[in-house]
Amino acid sequence: MADNTKGRRDFMGMALGGFTALGGIGALYAMKRTWDPLPSVKAAGFTTIDVSAAQENVLNVEKWRGKPIFVLKKSKDMKPDDRDVIVGSDRFLVAVGLCTHLGCIPAYAADEHKFKCACHGGEFDASGHQIFGPPPSPLEIPPFKVEGTKVVLGEEGPEYKKMKEAGLTA
Numbered sequence: 001m002a003d004n005t006k007g008r009r010d011f012m013g014m015a016l017g018g019f020t021a022l023g024g025i026g027a028l029y030a031m032k033r034t035w036d037p038l039p040s041v042k043a044a045g046f047t048t049i050d051v052s053a054a055q056e057n058v059l060n061v062e063k064w065r066g067k068p069i070f071v072l073k074k075s076k077d078m079k080p081d082d083r084d085v086i087v088g089s090d091r092f093l094v095a096v097g098l099c100t101h102l103g104c105i106p107a108y109a110a111d112e113h114k115f116k117c118a119c120h121g122g123e124f125d126a127s128g129h130q131i132f133g134p135p136p137s138p139l140e141i142p143p144f145k146v147e148g149t150k151v152v153l154g155e156e157g158p159e160y161k162k163m164k165e166a167g168l169t170a
């Protein structure tokens with residue numbers, strides 16, 4: 001009888017241990033959320049986005065460390081810029097989606113290739129440069145690394161380091 005109880009307790013302990021381990025993995029590798037338009041995987045501190053299915057001039061909003069991240073595939077008629085993130089033969093704007101004036105989230109006007117901030121009328125072009133109103137600086141570029149067709153947010157790859165050294169990320 002006593003042995004049986006012990007056995008059951010051991011089993012419960014193992015089951016709980018397994019549950020905790022699974023919970024930990026779940027927290028580290030949360031699956032793609034329904035509102036993510038591009039396939040992405042979130043792990044502690046990193047967001048990996050597969051941009052191979054991105055459509056030109058369609059804004060995708062990802063999430064990284066609690067911040068919205070704009071991912072915009074540039075069309076051929078958009079001016080190339082030193083801040084572009086190059087994946088294969090495509091150019092992307094990858095930027096923190098917070099206005100550099102007071103932190104509102106600008107909306108993308110696809111027909112004008114512009115981001116417009118409703119708070120005080122600030123505007124940014126498709127490369128994230130401020131072009132109108134009070135924003136004092138371009139949209140910030142988060143640390144990133146390009147891996148094949150994926151962009152890993154939160155890791156400083158050589159492309160990001162080069163931009164940072166040139167003073168282009170903020």
Ligand code: FES
Nearest residue numbers: 099101102117122
């Ligand atoms: S917060 Fe965007 S213009 Fe002021």
